[in-house]
Amino acid sequence: MLFLDKLEHTNDLTENEQRIATYIKDNLASVSEMSIQNLAAETYTSHSAIVRFAQKMNYDGYRSMRHDIIKAAQQQLSQLNDVDANFPFSEADTAIDVAKNIADLTINTVKKALTQLDEKSLAEAANKIVRSKRLVLFAFGDTQIRARSFQNKLVKINRFAILAEEYGDDSWTSVSLNSDDLAIFISYGGDSKQYLKIIRFLNKQKVPTLLITGNPDSKLKTFATQTILIVQDEYNFFKVSTFASQITFEYLLDTLFSIVYSKAYKDNLINLQNNYDKLTQNNILTT
Known part of the structure; x- marks a missing residue:
């Protein structure tokens, strides 16, 4: 099962664990580069709380869970979204959101162009x-x-x-x-x-x-x-x-x-x- 699917289907999370899960889901790319200490600080929890959360997700600990987080972040970046060619970003987008949108727009544009060409x-x-x-x-x-x-x-x-x-x-x-x-x-x-x-x-x-x-x-x-x-x-x-x-x-x-x-x-x-x-x-x- 993919990491995000595990995250979606893990039940009986405590309030702290739910906060950890929400933070990871909303910040997948940045969490993939975080140490356990940084993640604990960002979620206002502790080292041990992160470990317990990982174990509840059927991982040995944070290191093995982070390995799947990295893969999930890479998969998320490779997924193409429909992007408005005229306004491909907004003031609310983060720097990585803008980068992702421009990448998606570039790929989508080339693919659309290709479909209109003939030998x-x-x-x-x-x-x-x-x-x-x-x-x-x-x-x-x-x-x-x-x-x-x-x-x-x-x-x-x-x-x-x-x-x-x-x-x-x-x-x-x-x-x-x-x-x-x-x-x-x-x-x-x-x-x-x-x-x-x-x-x-x-x-x-x-x-x-x-x-x-x-x-x-x-x-x-x-x-x-x-x-x-x-x-x-x-x-x-x-x-x-x-x-x-x-x-x-x-x-x-x-x-x-x-x-x-x-x-x-x-x-x-x-x-x-x-x-x-x-x-x-x-x-x-x-x-």
């Missing part, structure tokens, strides 16, 4: 990246941070992407593109008027485009060559932060990079080794 769409997007002569990323605000991370990864496989808004030149960048290039628009809301103008223009110029968005009603979809739509439970404005959308973008861009990498896996590994050798032989790597 054909991922392969098509990766092939567009591989075939493109030039790769231009349209992203601003928080999303541009994700785009920069993607840009940084691509450098490792000799793919050099351009951030269209780097110097506020997204319009000039767009008019230089042609059918050999690929423009990737990363926008969760998918409602930027400037992006709509640009993607409509690129559509007329037969420039391949990939739209990554969370808005099924985005007007940009009409003009995009391909759209990857991943919807999360995130509001446009009324929220603590853009947790879910940015987790989604990071996950999807990491996935696309990995697929592209895998298409020339051995060559990329050889290139990695060659570049490393050049860096070390020429004393370029910083230590």
